[in-house]
Amino acid sequence: MIRTEELTKVYDGVKAVDSLNLTVEKGEVFGFLGPNGAGKTTAIGMMVGLLEPTGGKCFVNGIDVTKNPLEVKKITGYLPDGVGFYPNLTAVQNLKYFSRFYGMKDSEAETRIKGLLEYVGLGNVDKPVGSYSRGMKQRLGLAQALLNDPDVLFLDEPTNGLDPQGVIQFRKIIKEQAEKGKTVFFSSHILDEVQHVCSTIGIISKGVLVARGTTDEVRKKMSKDETVTIIVKVKGDMPRMSDPRIINAVYNNGSAVIQASDDIRDAISEELFSKNMRVRELRLEEKSLEEIFLETVYRSE
Structure with missing residues (x-):
């Protein structure tokens, strides 16, 4: 479902992402793990078509992201780190605005939005988004990422700002999406979060993928102990x-x-x-x- 080939991004002579080769299968929950500044957000930016690679390619469901970014956006949902909304509009109004980018009819959008806001725990909130806490904005961002019922979800540090109840709800939603056959790719610098929901993980450091596999496989690969x-x-x-x-x-x-x-x-x-x-x-x-x-x-x- 997601495949990168030597995907590379260079800023001022420095490789933020260095020759990333990665495959994530349909229905897989993949955790992209690394410290802040390791290249996670840059890699995701190229995968969703927001950044043009310096070199290499990325394919989502066989579609070349660089050549056909709009086609890719039709089948993907994206929650960035630090999601932004129109502060003077309510959650419903914001999502209604975004629904037009997907060509959704008003009646279809209204039904979808109502269900999604209930799903992420914002069903009874009716106030401008500018008054939301960071955690509430994260919940709304997840609803936006799910708006077009995407085949692939890209989530960048999705639990930032969530309280413990919100984190538990996030895990539940991710597992439910995977059970529906959707592919979930999310980044985090918090190992515990990744271990709770991911079937496989990849660890990136200084732009380089240093390990990939199940948690046991990665532990064995990265362990330096010879005894x-x-x-x-x-x-x-x-x-x-x-x-x-x-x-x-x-x-x-x-x-x-x-x-x-x-x-x-x-x-x-x-x-x-x-x-x-x-x-x-x-x-x-x-x-x-x-x-x-x-x-x-x-x-x-």
Whole structure:
């Protein structure tokens, strides 16, 4: 549904986005993760046809975004970071204005707008948008992005300004859109937000895509650890393990913290069984994706 080929944007000799190659399939919820200034907004700007690439191409549902930006806009919805509306108009009036860009009939637009405002939690709000909080504007921005019932949703930092209830509602809406077969591409610098709703993620740093896949795949790819840490607890005194792949081990009464060159839990289990030891716990201690993300991305900035 979304495909980029060597997509590049250069500002004053600096590559804001550097040769981005990315594919997002239909119905996929893709999280584009990176620190502020990593190139997320610039990349999305090229994907939705607001910025012309310095090099490379982007296709949405097979349509070349640069050559046919209006065709792409018909099938996409976009919530920018810092969405803007006419402050003297109400939510209904703003959305009614935008509906004309899609050629919607007034009766069709009115029905669609009423349903969307209920959907995002603004159904009973009837005041000028200029008096809205940032969170309310984000909700209205999401309604605008959904106005044309798009096949693809691009959301740039969509939970900025939302209260906890709004964040939960946002997650629910994203999941519902994906269940309808829509493709969702959203950026964030908040890892927890991405992990809650995304089937796959991509991490960008200094304009370069450094990892892509499921959260487990990305964690393994980005981890710099060459050893495996295994926690063992037994009933009784913990015996010394003899596996040659053990690099270091710290024993303490009925437990041990073992560093090994590989995942040797099966071998440990067999050795303990042969020594008539009852295993109470045997697990890998892995760094979280957040820890790895901080180590490999933020510390390199």
